Each structure stands twice: as structure tokens, then as C-alpha cells.
Amino acid sequence: MTLDWWGLGLQAINVLILVWLLSRVFWRPVAAAITRRQDAAQVMLEEGKTAQAKADAALAEVAETRAGLAAEREAILAEAKATADTAGKAALKDAQTKADALIAAARTAIDRDRNTARKENATRAAELSVEIAARLLGRFNTPAVQATFLAQLVEAIAEMSASDRAALIASADGTEIVTATDPEDAERAKIEKAVKDALGGTPSVRLVTDPDLIAGLELRSGHFVLHNSWRADLENILKEVENAA
Amino acid sequence: MNSPLDSTILFQIGPVPITQAIVTTWAIMAILVIGAFALTRRLELRPSRRQATLELMVTTLDTQITETTGAAPTAYRGFIGTLFLFILVANWSSLVPGIDPPTTKLETDAALAVLVFLSVIWFGIRAGGVGGWLKSFAAPNPVMIPLNILQSLTRVFSMFVRLFGNVMSGVFVIGIVASLAGLLVPIPLMALDLLTGLVQAYIFAVLAMVFITSAVEDGTPNSAKIDLTPKKKDT
Numbered sequence: 001m002t003l004d005w006w007g008l009g010l011q012a013i014n015v016l017i018l019v020w021l022l023s024r025v026f027w028r029p030v031a032a033a034i035t036r037r038q039d040a041a042q043v044m045l046e047e048g049k050t051a052q053a054k055a056d057a058a059l060a061e062v063a064e065t066r067a068g069l070a071a072e073r074e075a076i077l078a079e080a081k082a083t084a085d086t087a088g089k090a091a092l093k094d095a096q097t098k099a100d101a102l103i104a105a106a107r108t109a110i111d112r113d114r115n116t117a118r119k120e121n122a123t124r125a126a127e128l129s130v131e132i133a134a135r136l137l138g139r140f141n142t143p144a145v146q147a148t149f150l151a152q153l154v155e156a157i158a159e160m161s162a163s164d165r166a167a168l169i170a171s172a173d174g175t176e177i178v179t180a181t182d183p184e185d186a187e188r189a190k191i192e193k194a195v196k197d198a199l200g201g202t203p204s205v206r207l208v209t210d211p212d213l214i215a216g217l218e219l220r221s222g223h224f225v226l227h228n229s230w231r232a233d234l235e236n237i238l239k240e241v242e243n244a245a
Numbered sequence: 246m247n248s249p250l251d252s253t254i255l256f257q258i259g260p261v262p263i264t265q266a267i268v269t270t271w272a273i274m275a276i277l278v279i280g281a282f283a284l285t286r287r288l289e290l291r292p293s294r295r296q297a298t299l300e301l302m303v304t305t306l307d308t309q310i311t312e313t314t315g316a317a318p319t320a321y322r323g324f325i326g327t328l329f330l331f332i333l334v335a336n337w338s339s340l341v342p343g344i345d346p347p348t349t350k351l352e353t354d355a356a357l358a359v360l361v362f363l364s365v366i367w368f369g370i371r372a373g374g375v376g377g378w379l380k381s382f383a384a385p386n387p388v389m390i391p392l393n394i395l396q397s398l399t400r401v402f403s404m405f406v407r408l409f410g411n412v413m414s415g416v417f418v419i420g421i422v423a424s425l426a427g428l429l430v431p432i433p434l435m436a437l438d439l440l441t442g443l444v445q446a447y448i449f450a451v452l453a454m455v456f457i458t459s460a461v462e463d464g465t466p467n468s469a470k471i472d473l474t475p476k477k478k479d480t
Contacts (some may be wrong), residue, residue, distance in 0.1 A: 003351055003352065004262065004264065004352050007262065007266065008359070010357075011266070011347070011352050013275060014267070015322060017274070018277065019328075022278065023327070025278060026282075026284075026299075027323045028323070030296075031322065032288075033288040033289075033296065034304065037290055037292070223336045
């Protein structure tokens with residue numbers, strides 16, 4: 001067994017050359033690629049951390065802004081509520097005042113209407129009473145009543161002043177004796193005679209029928225009326241009642 | 246059959262005989278360099294499957310260097326990695342019919358051992374200077390100087406003999422079996438030879454790394470010991 005020294009040297013040189021070549025074309029490029037990727041990853045990691053920090057800061061800012069907004073919202077809500085309360089109270093007070101005024105006005109109107117109605121009712125009642133009384137009295141228009149009215153008429157004429165009687169006698173268009181019913185001739189003559197006697201002189205009288213008198217005898221001329229009937233009495237009563245109401 | 250210890254001289258360049266092992270070595274070199282160049286032409290930031298495979302190889306080698314020696318792998322990657330790749334491809338070249346692996350020849354294994362021996366000196370001097378390298382022979386005490394010198398020779402010699410013996414014997418056995426029963430019978434032995442070739446390449450590379458690291462550590466002053474912690478960006 002011999003050792004080929006030339007061969008040994010050549011193989012050593014071959015391996016050295018291979019080491020050099022592979023270092024250049026294989027080990028270094030691949031290692032550089034790995035390093036490059038690690039550097040890129042590191043850069044991306046740093047960028048990610050920076051972005052994360054920025055995002056955290058932005059989030060904190062947003063949270064702070066949101067908190068500020070919430071506080072501002074609360075303040076605005078409180079202010080709006082206070083304003084609404086004030087406005088509501090004012091409106092309520094105003095409405096209360098108006099309502100009180102309306103109630104007062106309504107009460108006044110009601111009182112006025114009530115008084116008016118009461119007066120109207122009283123008037124109607126009085127009128128109704130007068131009408132009832134007139135109808136009732138109409139049924140008692142008897143000769144005795146007629147005689148009483150005649151007596152009262154004669155007495156009233158007697159109580160008149162002399163000048164009034166003279167004026168009545170001198171009346172150009174004559175004097176009317178108004179009765180409620182058309183009397184019989186005898187009764188008629190009796191009435192005319194009694195009136196002429198009471199007046200004295202020669203007055204021109206004529207007998208007129210007016211059912212509205214109900215019962216009674218009245219003396220009328222152009223400028224003079226002597227009331228002497230239940231109608232006149234009832235009207236007097238009605239006036240007194242109305243005046244009393 | 247020829248003796249496995251004999252080298253077949255193909256041609257002669259002046260006084261230098263060019264054996265088949267040298268030519269095979271050139272072919273392996275060409276394949277490795279061209280293949281490496283082709284594979285590493287376009288390395289992107291976003292790796293393809295091919296690039297990822299290459300990076301896995303480099304990362305695995307770096308991890309092995311770091312775990313074996315504790316040193317940063319950058320300075321040793323090219324030498325150790327190339328040793329491993331060359332020995333592995335040379336060992337597996339026995340699968341090609343008619344090719345004898347260069348590692349079955351004494352010259353190739355001796356050349357590899359000599360390179361490891363010289364690299365130990367080179368890295369030792371580079372780390373601690375000539376004084377530091379010489380001082381490494383006095384570790385742990387000067388009494389050990391003769392033994393350390395003897396050890397530095399014998400351990401390299403043992404590497405050379407181990408590689409040569411394992412690979413040569415494998416090829417020799419396969420040759421004998423093939424001459425007796427040429428069909429199918431040698432296949433299990435060839436598979437075993439593949440495993441042996443891988444293991445021997447690994448052992449050779451790891452031992453070279455251990456020897457280099459030993460020289461570097463022993464020759465470096467205590468205050469300037471190499472950082473055994475892997476750095477972040479070491480690749």
C-alpha cells in the first residue's frame with residue numbers, strides 16, 4: 001500500500017476549492033436570504049409594534065373623546081331637561097292662569113245666564129200666573145162683579161179733579177166706555193147713565209167691547225184712560241213682580 | 246477484482262498522475278457547484294418550496310454546529326457544511342455503476358484529514374493568535390503538552406482511517422457479494438452502505454467541528470472566551 005502524495009495534494013486543493021465555491025454560491029446566499037427574511041420580519045414586527053402603539057393611542061384618544069362626548073351629552077341632556085322643566089312649569093302656570101280666568105269667566109257667564117234665566121223664568125212665571133189668573137178671573141165675570149167695577153169707576157170719576165172731568169166731557173171725539181163683554185141693553189143703559197151722572201154735563205159716550213179687560217169697565221178718550229179692570233190690575237201686579245225680580 | 250487500495254491512473258499531467266478518484270471528485274465538485282448555483286439563483290423574501298428546503302438544510306447545519314460546539318455557526322458553516330456535503334455525495338456516488346467513491350481511496354480521506362488538521366490550526370490562530378494556539382497545547386496544564394500534540398495528530402489520523410475503513414469496506418463487501426450473486430442480493434447491502442455513508446459524513450463533520458472548537462476555546466484567554474450563546478441573527 002502506497003500513498004500517492006500528488007493525489008493527496010490534489011484532493012486537498014479540490015476540497016479547498018469546493019469549500020470556497022460552495023461558500024460563495026450556496027452557504028452565503030442561503031444564509032443571507034435567511035438573514036434578510038429575519039431582518040424583514042424584525043422590521044415588520046417593529047412596524048407592527050409601532051402600528052399597535054399608534055392604534056392603542058388612537059383607541060385611547062377615541063375612548064377619551066367618547067367619554068368627553070358622553071359627559072357633554074349628559075350636560076346637554078341635563079340642561080335640556082332643566083329648560084324643559086322650566087318651560088313646562090311656565091306653560092303649566094300660564095295654562096293654570098288661563099284656566100282660572102276661563103273658569104272665572106265661565107262662572108260669571110253662568111251666573112249671568114243663571115240670573116237672566118231666573119229673571120226670564122220669573123217673568124214667564126209671572127206672565128203665566130197672570131194668564132192663569134186672567135183665565136180664572138174670566139170665569140168670574142158675573143153681574144155682581146160688573147156692578148162692583150161700575151161702582152169703582154163711578155167712584156174714580158168722582159175722585160178726579162174738576163178740570164180733568166171738564167176736559168173729558170169736552171173731548172171732541174167722545175169718550176169710550178170699554179167693557180169686557182157686550183152687555184145687554186138694560187145693562188148698557190145703566191152703565192151709560194151711571195157714567196154720565198158721574199161726569200156731569202152732557203158728555204158724548206159710547207160703549208165699546210174689549211174682551212182683554214177680562215172683567216171691568218174702563219174710560220178712554222183721545223188723551224185719557226181710566227183703568228178699571230182685572231186686566232189693568234193684573235198688569236200692575238205683573239209690573240210689580242217684574243220690578244221685584 | 247482489483248484491490249480497493251489500488252488507484253486507477255487515468256492519465257498523467259506532467260509528473261502528476263490523475264486517478265479515477267480525482268476525476269470523480271471533479272465531477273462531484275461540478276455537480277455540487279452547478280447544482281448549488283442553479284438552486285440559489287433566485288432567492289426571494291417569500292420562499293418557494295425549493296428555497297425553503299435549502300434554508301432548512303442551512304438552518305439544520307447551523308443548529309448542529311451550535312448544539313455541538315455552542316459557538317456561532319457563521320465562521321464554520323462553509324467549511325463544515327462543505328465537508329459534510331462532499332463526503333456524503335462522494336459516499337453515495339457508489340450507487341452509480343462503475344464509479345468508485347473517492348472516499349474509498351486513501352488520498353482523498355487523507356486530504357480531508359489534513360484539511361481538518363490545518364483548519365484546526367487556522368481557526369485556533371485566528372481566534373487566539375499564535376500564542377493562544379500554542380497555549381492550547383498546555384491545557385489544562387503544561388504536563389499535557391506532549392500528549393496534546395500527539396492527540397492532535399492521532400485524532401485526525403483516526404478520522405481519516407475511520408472514514409476510509411468504513412467506506413472502503415462497504416464498497417468492498419458489495420463488490421464481493423455482487424461478484425458472487427449479482428442480482429438483487431447486494432441491494433440490502435447497498436442500502437446499508439447508504440446509511441453508513443450518511444453516518445460517516447455526519448461523524449466526520451461533527452468531529453471536525455469539535456476539534457476546531459476545542460482549539461478555539463483552549464487558545465482564547467478566559468476574559469475573551471467566545472460567546473457560546475447563539476446570537477439572534479446568526480444564521
